[in-house]
Amino acid sequence: MSLTVVQTLDLKGLSCPMPIVKTAKAMKQVSSGEMVEVFATDPGSVADFQAWCRSTRNTLVESDVTDGVFHYVIQKR
C-alpha cells in the first residue's frame, strides 16, 4: 500500500463549496491508501473537510494553517 501524496491541489482563492467539490473529484481518481494534499484559503474549509472526511470515511491526516493558507492531507480509505 502506497503512503505517498499522489496529487496536490491548489484551491487557493476558491470559495465554498468549490474546495470540497474539487477534492471529491481528485479523491475519486486515486487508489485506496494514497493521499491527496490540498491548499485552500476558504476559512469555512476547516469544518467542511473534517465533516467530509468523517462522512466519506477517508482519513484527514493533516490539517493546519500557515499565513492564511489552509493545508490538508487526506488519505483514501
Next chain:
Amino acid sequence: MPARIVVIGGGVAGTLTANLLSKELRNDARVTVVDPTGMHVYQPGFLYVALGEANGRWLARDERQLLRKDVALVVEAATRVDTDASVVHLARGGTIAYDFLVLAAGARLVPEQVPGMLEGAYDFYSLDGALRLREALRSFDGGRILVGVAGIPYKCPPAPVEFTLMLEGYLRNRGVRDRSEVTLLSPLNRAFTIESASKVVQPIMERRGIKLATFFNVESVDPSAGTVESLEGEKAEYDILVLVPPHRGQRFVEESGLAGNGGWIPTDAYTLQHKDVERVFAIGDGTDLPISKSGSTAHFEAPVVASRIASLVRGTTPRESYGGRVMCFLETGDRKSTSLRFDYEHPPIPPEPSWRWHAAKWMFNRLYWVTVPQGRIPDRFGRPGKIDRSES
C-alpha cells in the same frame, strides 16, 4: 470623436451598463449592445414556470424596448474578440471596433458534461427545461423526487433550495405529498453553502419532511436504472430527477483567449476590469469572482463599470469600486421568503421568513421590466445587514 463602447450581452448586466453609460456620457460616447437573440429574458421566472405559478410569456421582452434610444442594438452573436485590433467579430462576418469593451454575455449550460444528465434529468435553468419539468410534475402521481446540483459554480445559488421548498408545497396542494418523497442533494453537509442561510432553511426542511442527502456531489446519471451517483460513491434512486446543469463561460470568450479555468473571465474583484487586457471589463455571470452568479450581482456591478468607463472616457481617475454586494430573495414556500444581503466582507444574516419578503419578491418580479434595466432602483437598496463576525 465619441468613445466607442461595445457591450456584449443583453441581459441585466449589459442592458443596465449600456443605459447608464449612454445617460452619463451622452454625445461623448457611442454605445452598442451586441446580443444573439435581441430578447431580454428574466431568468428568475423559470422557477415559477416549472411549478406552474407563471406562464412563460412575462419572462421575455424585446431588448430594444429596454435600451435607451441612443444605444445601438446589434442582434447577432459575437464570435471572437480581437484585443490586439480592438474589434469584435460577428457571426455574419462583420466587425465592430471598440475603445472600451464590456463582456456581459453570461454563462452557458453544459449538461452534456455529466454522463446521463441530458436523458435522465430535468432542469429549470432554461425556458424549455422549465416547461418540460412543469409537464413532468403535472403528471407526477407520487414517488421519489431528487433535487441537486450537477456542477459548481452555477447561477442563483439559492435556486435548488427554493425549488425544493416550493416543490414540497406544490405536491401538498396537488394532494400527492403523502405518497411522495422529496430529497435535496447537497455538495456539503448542510442545505446551503452559506451557513447562516442554512440555519434558516434546514429547520423548515425538517418540519416539512424534506430529506437532505449530504456530501452528494453528482457524478453521473443512469436513466435506465433511474439512479444518480455521487463522486463520494453513493447511489440514489429517483422517479423525477431535477438537476442544475453544470455551467461554463461563453465559448467566444474562451476562443478569444480571454478566459481562465472553466471559461470564466479573470476579473479584478474591485475594478471589474479584465485582469490581463486593457480597456476590457467583465460583469455578471461570466466573471471568475468568488460571488453569486445572479442578476442582483450584475445589477450592483453595472454602475461601477459604467462609472469607471465614463471616467476613463473623460480622462479622469475612476473612483467607484465594487464591494461584492449581492441582494437576493430566497423563497421558502407557502408564500414566505427571506432575503440574503451580503458582500465580500459581510456574510448575510437572513431574517425570519415572512410573507412580506415574498410580497417584495413578487413586486420585484412585476416591476423588474420598468426599473432594473433602466437603473431606477436606488443604489442604497440591498446593503448588507449589520456585521456579525461570528459567521463565516
